[in-house]
Amino acid sequence: MRHLFSRRSSRSTVAPPSGRRRRLLLEPLEDRRLLAGLPYGASVNDTAEYMLGKVLVTPVFVESREGSGSDLYDWTATHINEVKEKIQRGMTWWEDTLAAITDKHSLEFVFDWTYADNPVDTEYEAITRKSTEYSNWVPQALTTMGVPTTGDLGADVRAFNNSQRMAQDTDWAFTMFVVNAEQDPDDRFAACTGGQGCFPQAFAFAGGLFLISPSTRPDSTFTHETGHIFWAYDEYPNSASYNDRRGYYDAQNTNAVDDNPNANFIQEPSIMSTGGSLTAAFNTHTSAASTLALIGWQDSDGDGVFDVLDVPHTLSGTGWIDSPSGMYRFVGSSSVQTLPNQNSSGLKNDITINKISRAEYRVDGGAWQTAGFYDEYQADLDLTFPVPIGDHSIEIRTIDDTSGVTSPVFVGSTSGMSTTTEPGLNGFAWNDVDGDGQHESGEVGLSGWTVQLVDIGGQPITMGGGVEPDDHPNQTGSAGDTLNTVNSAVTLSAIGSSVGRADVIARTSAQASTGTQAFFNYSSSSGSWSNGWSGTRQLRMDFTTPVSRVAIDAVGDGSGDTGR
Numbered sequence: 001m002r003h004l005f006s007r008r009s010s011r012s013t014v015a016p017p018s019g020r021r022r023r024l025l026l027e028p029l030e031d032r033r034l035l036a037g038l039p040y041g042a043s044v045n046d047t048a049e050y051m052l053g054k055v056l057v058t059p060v061f062v063e064s065r066e067g068s069g070s071d072l073y074d075w076t077a078t079h080i081n082e083v084k085e086k087i088q089r090g091m092t093w094w095e096d097t098l099a100a101i102t103d104k105h106s107l108e109f110v111f112d113w114t115y116a117d118n119p120v121d122t123e124y125e126a127i128t129r130k131s132t133e134y135s136n137w138v139p140q141a142l143t144t145m146g147v148p149t150t151g152d153l154g155a156d157v158r159a160f161n162n163s164q165r166m167a168q169d170t171d172w173a174f175t176m177f178v179v180n181a182e183q184d185p186d187d188r189f190a191a192c193t194g195g196q197g198c199f200p201q202a203f204a205f206a207g208g209l210f211l212i213s214p215s216t217r218p219d220s221t222f223t224h225e226t227g228h229i230f231w232a233y234d235e236y237p238n239s240a241s242y243n244d245r246r247g248y249y250d251a252q253n254t255n256a257v258d259d260n261p262n263a264n265f266i267q268e269p270s271i272m273s274t275g276g277s278l279t280a281a282f283n284t285h286t287s288a289a290s291t292l293a294l295i296g297w298q299d300s301d302g303d304g305v306f307d308v309l310d311v312p313h314t315l316s317g318t319g320w321i322d323s324p325s326g327m328y329r330f331v332g333s334s335s336v337q338t339l340p341n342q343n344s345s346g347l348k349n350d351i352t353i354n355k356i357s358r359a360e361y362r363v364d365g366g367a368w369q370t371a372g373f374y375d376e377y378q379a380d381l382d383l384t385f386p387v388p389i390g391d392h393s394i395e396i397r398t399i400d401d402t403s404g405v406t407s408p409v410f411v412g413s414t415s416g417m418s419t420t421t422e423p424g425l426n427g428f429a430w431n432d433v434d435g436d437g438q439h440e441s442g443e444v445g446l447s448g449w450t451v452q453l454v455d456i457g458g459q460p461i462t463m464g465g466g467v468e469p470d471d472h473p474n475q476t477g478s479a480g481d482t483l484n485t486v487n488s489a490v491t492l493s494a495i496g497s498s499v500g501r502a503d504v505i506a507r508t509s510a511q512a513s514t515g516t517q518a519f520f521n522y523s524s525s526s527g528s529w530s531n532g533w534s535g536t537r538q539l540r541m542d543f544t545t546p547v548s549r550v551a552i553d554a555v556g557d558g559s560g561d562t563g564r
Contacts (some may be wrong), residue, residue, distance in 0.1 A: 026312035029362045037166050040377040041338050041351040047161045047208030048347065049212040050248050050296025050308050051230040052092065052105050053171035053353040056164050058112045059087055061215070062141055063180045065121040072128065073180045075119045076371050083178060083215045084116055090222030093271075099283040101297065104403050106305040112164060119180075120144045126179040127214055131189040131199045135213055138177060157210050165259050171353050174208050174229045176222070181214035188214065204228035206246070207346045220271070220282040227272050230295040231345070235267065248308050250342040253291035305403050309354050311337045314399050314405035317381060320417040320445065328387045328414065330371075334359070334398040334407055335378040352377075357401035358528075361385055371396070391415045416440055464547075469506030469517035477522065477529065491542045492519075500535035507531070513553040 038044070039053070048055070061080065064071045065517040091109035099109045099422050122134065122140035135153060142149050147160045157175055165173035181187045192198035204211035204225040212224040231247040233240035235256040242259040245252050254260075255270050267273060268288040270282035281287050292298065303310065317332015320375040338350035371383040379398070387394065396410040412418030417430065417439040429446040430439050453461045467487050475481045482503045484492050493502040500522040509518035509531045521537050523530040533539060535552075541550065 014146055028532050037169065039171050039351050039353045040336050041349050043347060043349055044162045045158055045167065045208075046347055046351060048156055048172045048174050048229050048403065049208070049231075049341070049349075049351050050096075051226075052107055052116050052296060052309065053135070054110065054169075055091075056105075056110055056112060056168045056170040056173040057087070057091065057176060058115065058161075058164050058173065059084070059176040059178055060115040060141060060145070060469055061071070061178050061180070062126055062137065063119045063121055064125040065123055075180055076182070077349065079180075079182045079215065080116060080119070083289075084111075084113065086217075086219045087111070087176065087178075087222050089219040090447070091226065093223045093285065095281065097287070098297070100285055101292075102299070102304040102306075105306060105309070106402050110168060110170060112168065116143060116178075119535055127181045127184045127187075127189060129190055130192055131203060131212070132192070134177070137214075138210075141177065154205070154209060158208065161208060161210075172208060174226075175210040176225075177210060177212045179212070180216050184214070184216070184447040185333045187216040193483075207230055214321065215315075220278060223282065224278065227235045227291075227295060230414045231343070232272050232291060232294045234274075235270050235272045235291070236277075246343055246345040247294040248296050248339075248341055248343055249293055249298055250344050251290060251298065254290040255288035275455065305405060308339050309352060309400075309403045309405060311352065312405060313337065313354070313356060313397055313400070313407035315396070315410055316420045316422055317396075318417060318419040318445075319394060319396065319410065319412040320439075321387070321414050322384065323444070324391075325384070327384045328361075328394055330361075330381060330383040330396050330410070330412075331382045332410075332420070333379065334381060336400075354400040354403055354405050356398045359383055359396065359398050361394065361396045362386055363394060365393070365395075368397075372551070374398075387414055394418075417443075417445065467492065468515075469512075469519055470515035472506045473517050475505035477503050479499075483519065489544050491544075493540045493542070494521035494537065495540045496534075496536040496538045498524055498534070499538075500527070504539065505529065511555045511557055513555050517557075 039046070042049070061075055061083070063073060063075055077236045088111070095107050095109065100318060120136040120141045121144060121236045124137040124140070127453065128136070139149055139153055139156070144154055147156065149156045159273060159419045161173040161175060188200040190268055192200060202211065202213035202217055202221050202225050206228050208229060211229060213225060215219055233244050233246070233253040233256065234251065237257045239241060239258065240253055242253060242256045242261070244256070244403055257265070257267060257270055267277050269277050270287045271278060271281045271286065272287065272291050273281070296306060298307050299305065301310070313334050313336055315332065317330055319330040322329045332413050334356050335354050336350045336354045336356065341348045343349045356374045356376050358370050358374065359381055360368040361371045361383065362368050371385050372381065383396065392414045393447050394412040395416065398407045399405070429441050429448060431449065431450045433443050453463065455461050465487055467483055467490065469483065472483060472486060473484070482505050484502070484504055492504045494504050495502070505520050506517040507520045507529060508516050511531060512518045519539060520529040520531050521533065523537070
């Protein structure tokens with residue numbers, strides 16, 4: 001666990017990650033690593049975390065292979081076009097519904113029709129089989145498509161979705177497998193006896209994987225199943241529960257019938273219901289607020305920007321009058337920021353599709369004018385623009401052109417150099433020509449200088465510290481033999497409903513990130529020391545004086561471990 005603290009404001013912080021923790025040490029935090037072409041913060045496996053931005057849909061029309069012994073139905077050109085139109089109308093419903101709610105977001109579904117115009121064959125006539133047999137024919141379809149397979153169907157489709165996303169330059173991507181049912185007597189899969197994953201008609205695998213549908217289903221089926229792709233639940237009887245949660249906000253499925261505690265509950269029209277409720281929702285482009293929250297459409301402050309993207313950019317830098325040219329110059333940087341992902345399913349990565357579209361400036365509170373174009377998640381700024389002669393106020397910001405989200409406004413003046421305030425030490429070096437200690441127009445900045453903070457005796461000042469378990473091996477937890485107060489700058493304590501005492505000790509752990517020791521808490525359930533930390537066993541740090549940065553090494557021992 002690394003703990004980095006430099007001087008700032010808050011005196012207390014709580015760190016509740018699930019996984020292991022290690023030592024505390026002062027060092028600069030690294031910028032978030034970005035994967036080119038993906039939404040900011042997303043991994044290659046985050047293929048549909050919320051329904052905003054640009055979405056690639058790959059419809060795969062499936063039929064039986066001639067000579068396979070199951071060859072009953074063949075796609076016709078007419079039926080291919082009919083189904084393509086239904087899919088498009090089903091996706092347009094989402095676009096139109098969003099447009100009726102807010103103009104602060106965009107949603108665009110684009111299509112790769114390669115495997116619709118050229119149906120993919122397998123050894124199965126899928127519509128005549130039970131729906132659970134998708135695990136047999138979908139891998140065959142992938143092979144026919146030339147998609148590499150590993151035996152892990154979910155991983156294979158997700159990898160395909162990501163490759164499609166990258167090739168088409170979209171934010172998200174998923175696949176539709178549509179089985180030919182034009183001549184099938186009941187337009188359904190073979191009779192199921194019930195159980196997990198047994199559906200007579202369409203079904204989907206949530207979180208950016210794929211949906212499966214008979215070709216004869218209506219437009220609204222493709223709309224409904226796409227809701228699942230972006231984490232929405234079913235809401236009709238004998239399906240998902242009122243108590244279920246997921247999606248970026250971990251929203252609750254409160255429009256569901258099952259387990260609803262309200263004896264007088266009347267379900268709102270919803271695209272995720274069935275029968276009259278679904279039909280009414282489809283016809284009126286509406287759904288319950290809880291339904292829309294599951295796919296990311298939630299606007300808590302009513303400003304038209306959904307919470308997931310309603311996060312300001314960062315902006316830092318320095319501005320001054322460039323004496324030779326008389327132009328105002330600002331040098332700095334700006335970055336998008338993310339809302340913490342609370343999804344109880346999926347990978348929990350904090351993701352945004354906001355961009356630094358432009359940098360803007362204005363003089364004396366006038367109209368905003370564009371100073372530079374970027375279209376990046378992180379942008380280095382070097383802006384130069386004309387200003388009137390004399391003393392004037394200057395304001396600079398960055399903006400996302402779609403959501404309208406901006407950075408905090410930098411405020412400067414033509415009368416001197418101005419800089420944003422950042423955690424830790426702030427300032428700039430300049431040639432103080434008149435020796436008055438004040439920066440004035442015409443006094444140029446100095447580059448390449450090293451600044452060191454020293455005490456009155458000229459000795460470097462240590463601005464941070466840490467707690468290293470390896471320095472206190474195999475503690476017992478007895479009085480005085482804990483990590484709680486080994487560093488006078490910070491007090492450690494274990495908190496949470498599963499913690500039996502506040503003591504934190506160092507003990508040997510195979511999961512230690514460095515050395516052999518890790519932080520341990522006392523588990524109330526087992527009555528023993530544990531190096532497992534979770535939402536009910538948290539490490540708390542209370543600082544003697546304000547700090548600005550905290551760095552932690554956390555080691556997860558399972559694929560589902562996360563730290564926040």
